[in-house]
Amino acid sequence: MAKELDLIEEFRDLSLVCEVTPRSVKLGxxxxxxxxxxxxxxxxxxxxxxxxxxxxxxxGKEDDF
Incomplete structure (x- = not known):
């Protein structure tokens, strides 16, 4: 569980929207x-x-680019 919490903290440092729920972590x-x-x-x-x-x-004077 500590590893997961460290990962969540790293994502927070990236200024991502991070929502932690009892069953998941949502990033946006x-x-x-x-x-x-x-x-x-x-x-x-x-x-x-x-x-x-x-x-x-x-x-409309030129049609090739």
Whole structure:
């Protein structure tokens, strides 16, 4: 039982929603992110050529991406 309690404490340290019931432990709201993908998204927002291409696609003047 001590091992299980240690595991629960480790999950609490991860800031997860943790609900302990007499028969189970429920964890929720787990969100995994990739900082590289977040950086790519931010750079894409500032990319002038990409923005111009997206405008042409929206206007129907370009259909290939």
């Amino acid at each position: 709201m787990l969100k995994l992110t990739n900082s590289f993908l977040e950086k790519v998204k931010e750079c894409q927002k500032r990319d002038r050529k990409l923005s111009e291409k997206l405008v042409l696609i929206d206007e």
